[in-house]
Amino acid sequence: MIVWSGSATAASPFINLRRSFNAESLSSSPKKNFVFVVNPMGANGKTGQDWKKLQPYLRLKLGNDYDLSEFFTTGPCQASEITRKAIRDGADAVIAVGGDGTLNEVLNGFFEEGKPVSAYGPETGCSTALGLVPMGTGSDFIRTFGWGSDPCEAVDRIARGKRSKIDVGVVTGCSGGPRYFVNVSAIHLSAKSTFYSSKYKRLGSLCYVFGAFQAFIGHKNLTFRIKVDDDDWEILEKTTTICIGNAKYYGGGIKITPNASPMSGDLQVVIFQNFEWYDFVAKLPKLYVGSHLSEKGVSVKSVQSIEIETMDQSDEIYVECDGDCIGFLPRKFSLLPRSVEMFL
Known part of the structure; x- marks a missing residue:
């Protein structure tokens, strides 16, 4: 099942995510659950346009094997909140769609109060992976790996499923807690x-x-x-x-x-x-x-x-x-x- 949920609202930022993606549904779903966090205003709105164009290819490569959910951000730091919610509910992957800023916000959602966010319930045994579909202004992070900026290549990489652990930097000494x-x-x-x-x-x-x-x-x-x-x-x-x-x-x-x-x-x-x-x-x-x-x-x-x-x-x-x-x-x-x- 592919669920294309709508934008968040100020009153209830997770309402669409809960409807399409929650711990109860995960326990009965044989498919892996991937959550795509999209910054539609990235690159002056080009990210939102390119994301729509990518959806047919995304369905072709992942639609039969995964439950896919999308979530549009509407303001700063919301990507981190969405990511924490998805990890707690047992998401197999949270994938940033945007530039380096969106990737950073999603990365910060893997942590809270200086500690990694855990999956919902010890019985899940879930290890959530970080993914990236580059659609931003700079997209500098992908250059280190020699990746191209073609989002279809990123979908192919995610479909292959190769996961490796990476290092993360953390900045402390700031109000509001650590920044990763x-x-x-x-x-x-x-x-x-x-x-x-x-x-x-x-x-x-x-x-x-x-x-x-x-x-x-x-x-x-x-x-x-x-x-x-x-x-x-x-x-x-x-x-x-x-x-x-x-x-x-x-x-x-x-x-x-x-x-x-x-x-x-x-x-x-x-x-x-x-x-x-x-x-x-x-x-x-x-x-x-x-x-x-x-x-x-x-x-x-x-x-x-x-x-x-x-x-x-x-x-x-x-x-x-x-x-x-x-x-x-x-x-x-x-x-x-x-x-x-x-x-x-």
């Missing part, structure tokens, strides 16, 4: 660029260019201190930006942490010091192919955790997580090895 990331988190210039890029999403991939230009206006390199793997504090002077990678790409195809992999068991930290706007322009070709690590002012660390603080408390230093600004320093970034199963 699967791709790249960053601070200072890169995070400020992300903040401004979000204001130009209507321009598609050009949003990253406009965001970067605006971030450079008034930017100044600052002194931070960092603590790697609970070691002693270290001072970083004239710091331009710090990127913490669980995967390789961000910003619409920049290979910022080229040694990172969500199956490596560590986070890759790339630190830029004493860079100006013209340095980034000059080195842009190297940034896109990931050959910038040997450049002057660039250093790399492989870590399990890193704490970052600003030395000047009067400065509000932006922090971003998978393309979404989540606040300011101080923060701690840690790795949760092999913590989520994903279709690969």
Whole structure:
């Protein structure tokens, strides 16, 4: 049975999900249950249009073997709530349909109050997998695996059913609890660029260019201190930006942490010091192919955790997580090895 349920309502955000997908129906259903969480407004509404076009192929590849449910998000953080509900009810997979932001929200739904969300009832033995149908503006996460942006290829990958455990990063020290990331988190210039890029999403991939230009206006390199793997504090002077990678790409195809992999068991930290706007322009070709690590002012660390603080408390230093600004320093970034199963 394929159930195409409607959009959530503010009064009852799970009403359609309950109707088509609940623990009682799972116990009697011989088929596996996949929940697709769709951001219809992604890529300026193109995600919703492309999703409709994909449905015949989705039915062809999965319709006979799975019970499929869709759920449209209507606001921030709703994808996480839908995901938690689906996991508790025993979903075999929750699949993000959208860009890196939608993937991040679904990923965060696999956790609550710092712990993994459990399936409904100990007798289910359910291990919910994370999936992705890329239909967003940037879709940087898929580049690490060399996947194409064709959503039909993503459906084929899900249909093959190969699941592997991947590492997940977690950011703590923020109000509202931990924030999880699967791709790249960053601070200072890169995070400020992300903040401004979000204001130009209507321009598609050009949003990253406009965001970067605006971030450079008034930017100044600052002194931070960092603590790697609970070691002693270290001072970083004239710091331009710090990127913490669980995967390789961000910003619409920049290979910022080229040694990172969500199956490596560590986070890759790339630190830029004493860079100006013209340095980034000059080195842009190297940034896109990931050959910038040997450049002057660039250093790399492989870590399990890193704490970052600003030395000047009067400065509000932006922090971003998978393309979404989540606040300011101080923060701690840690790795949760092999913590989520994903279709690969």
